[in-house]
Amino acid sequence: MRSFLVFFGLTALLTLAPAAARADDYTITIKDHRFTPEELKVPANNRVLITVINDDATPEEFESKTMKVEKVIPGKSKGVVRIGPLKPGRYPFVGEFHEAVAKGVVIAE
Amino acid sequence: MLGALIIVFREVLEAGLIVGIVMAATRGVLGRGRWINIGIGAGVLGAGLVAAFAGVISQAFEGSGQELFNASVLGLAVVMLMWHNAWMARHGREIAAEMQSIGTAVSEGAKPLTALAIVVGLAVLREGSEVVLFLYGIMASGTSAPSLLLGGVLGIAAGAAFTALTYFGLLAIPNRYIFSVTSWLIALLAAGMAAQSVQFLNNGGVLVVLDRTVWDTSWLLSEGSLFGRMLHALIGYTERPTELQIMVYIGTLFAMFLLMRLARYSPRERVAV
Numbered sequence: 001m002r003s004f005l006v007f008f009g010l011t012a013l014l015t016l017a018p019a020a021a022r023a024d025d026y027t028i029t030i031k032d033h034r035f036t037p038e039e040l041k042v043p044a045n046n047r048v049l050i051t052v053i054n055d056d057a058t059p060e061e062f063e064s065k066t067m068k069v070e071k072v073i074p075g076k077s078k079g080v081v082r083i084g085p086l087k088p089g090r091y092p093f094v095g096e097f098h099e100a101v102a103k104g105v106v107i108a109e
Numbered sequence: 110m111l112g113a114l115i116i117v118f119r120e121v122l123e124a125g126l127i128v129g130i131v132m133a134a135t136r137g138v139l140g141r142g143r144w145i146n147i148g149i150g151a152g153v154l155g156a157g158l159v160a161a162f163a164g165v166i167s168q169a170f171e172g173s174g175q176e177l178f179n180a181s182v183l184g185l186a187v188v189m190l191m192w193h194n195a196w197m198a199r200h201g202r203e204i205a206a207e208m209q210s211i212g213t214a215v216s217e218g219a220k221p222l223t224a225l226a227i228v229v230g231l232a233v234l235r236e237g238s239e240v241v242l243f244l245y246g247i248m249a250s251g252t253s254a255p256s257l258l259l260g261g262v263l264g265i266a267a268g269a270a271f272t273a274l275t276y277f278g279l280l281a282i283p284n285r286y287i288f289s290v291t292s293w294l295i296a297l298l299a300a301g302m303a304a305q306s307v308q309f310l311n312n313g314g315v316l317v318v319l320d321r322t323v324w325d326t327s328w329l330l331s332e333g334s335l336f337g338r339m340l341h342a343l344i345g346y347t348e349r350p351t352e353l354q355i356m357v358y359i360g361t362l363f364a365m366f367l368l369m370r371l372a373r374y375s376p377r378e379r380v381a382v
Contacts, residue, residue, distance in 0.1 A: 047317070058246035059163065061239060065332040065348065068308050071175060072242060074164040075249075080172040082312050085320065097243045100112060 030073065031055045033098035044088040044108040053078040060102065064093035067106065084108070113247065113260030114267070117240050119335070121268025123342040124152075124236040129275025130298065131225045134193070134291035136280065141222055148226035152233025159234060160241035176313030179235065183306035186231045189224040190299040191365055194292050196224070198369035201288040240265070294343070296365045301345015303361040304354040311353070319352035 028050055029036045042048045052062050054073040062081055063070045073079040083091075086108035095102025128145070135141040159166065159178075166174045240261070247257045282290050310316035327348040330337050340346035347354060 047320075058249050059242045060246075061242070065337075066327065068347070068349065068351075069312060071312070072163055072167070072239065074167060074242075075246075077164055077167065079167050079175070082314050085322075087322065096116065096239075097246055099116070 026050045027053060028104065029053045029055060030060050030095060030102070033060070033095060033102045035093075035095070035102060035104040038104040039107060040104065041107045041109060042084070042086070045085045047082065047084045048086075050081045050083065050106075051078055052081055059097065061096040062093065063096045064091060064106075066091045067093065069093070070096075110256045110260035110263075113243075113257040114264040116243055117261045117264025118267045118271075119264075119338060120236040120240050120243075121265055122271055123338065124232040125268045125272030126275055126339065126342045127232040127298065128229050129272045129279065130291060130294050131229055132276045133279035133282075133287065134197070134295060135222065135225060136287060138222065144222040144226040145229055148229030149233055151226075152230040153237055155230065155234035156237030156241050159238035160245065163238070163242060170313070173313035173315065176309045177315065180306045180309035180313065180315075182231050182235055183302045183309065186228050187299045187303045187306065187361065189228045189231075190295050190302075191368055193224045193228075194295050194299075194365055195368045195372040197288060197292055198372040201292070292369070296362055297344040299365060300358045300361040301341070301343070304345050304347065304350070304358040307353050307357045308347075308351070311351070316353070319356065321352050322349045323352055323355055325349050 026040055026042060026048060028040060030052065033056060040050070052071070052073050054060050054075060054077055057075040059072055059074045061070060061072050062079070064083075067083045067086065069081055069083055071079050071081055083106070086106070088108050091106040091108065093104050093106060128149070131148075132141070132145060135145070163175075166178050168174060170177055244258065244261050247254050247261065279287070279291070307316060311320055325348060330340070330346070330348070332338065332341055332346065332348040337346060337348070345358060350358075
């Protein structure tokens with residue numbers, strides 16, 4: 001039991017750590033299961049905030065293993081995706097529910 | 110159709126691996142089938158609810174609701190897995206011994222069954238809600254829906270078959286070793302979940318510390334590949350872990366073994382008294 005308390009205490013402490021995010025704002029729109037833009041340039045080594053707008057009526061999951069993001073964006077709504085800091089390079093992402101067409105890449109430079 | 114089958118199979122597979130391990134870990138415990146079924150049933154129900162309220166959850170907490178929800182679900186599962194392993198450390202030997210002598214079910218174990226039923230429920234809820242949203246999208250879009258839907262159903266069946274495979278594979282382990290093997294599997298499972306959980310907190314902008322990527326093994330095994338996804342679900346394989354993820358992974362393993370050790374010692378003290 002004591003270990004549980006310690007565990008919870010640590011979790012609480014970590015949760016309270018300051019959220020010092022320096023975020024730049026970008027937008028990606030989903031329409032007809034495609035992303036616009038399909039190529040997004042962001043600064044490397046920074047935390048970046050991307051607002052994903054889903055203009056379709058159906059839900060989509062914005063997913064990128066390379067950027068460690070998976071987020072469901074319900075139809076006709078939007079969601080905020082936080083990524084980074086990224087090392088310079090190409091980071092592909094997909095709309096998991098329509099992977100054949102919903103593809104894009106974030107370029108960190 | 111194949112695309113739909115693969116997507117659904119992937120999600121069901123991740124939950125299925127967890128269910129398979131939990132079933133193997135409760136081998137020989139009376140009434141475990143009922144508990145696991147309750148867990149799966151509650152998970153499916155919960156998945157439907159989460160999918161239905163996906164919009165509400167997303168918008169909660171200034172747009173970080175989904176991340177906080179996922180982090181909490183994973184965190185709760187980690188605590189339940191720790192509870193189970195601690196309990197097993199205390200009683201596992203007796204159960205294994207009884208299983209060997211009688212060869213049938215043992216009545217002990219109401220406690221960890223609740224914990225594991227919750228773990229099963231949470232796993233099904235998390236992966237299931239994505240399946241529900243995906244299938245809902247297919248039905249809503251109309252065109253070519255029947256063949257896609259068939260793909261989805263086949264995906265669920267294939268995932269269930271894989272769960273059975275995991276379970277029977279683990280059953281091949283001799284009685285003597287089964288509990289130590291499943292304890293290890295559960296410890297790694299919990300560590301992986303804890304590391305995922307802190308990443309969700311990071312994505313939600315709640316816990317933005319130690320977020321530098323430490324290494325990149327995507328050249329060796331892509332996390333997007335089927336094997337990568339399986340390892341991700343099983344032991345928390347991440348191709349680009351952050352500093353915090355690595356620390357939490359090791360910390361969870363350490364906490365787990367400390368807890369199991371503490372649990373193991375207590376009965377002897379009681380015998381002494």
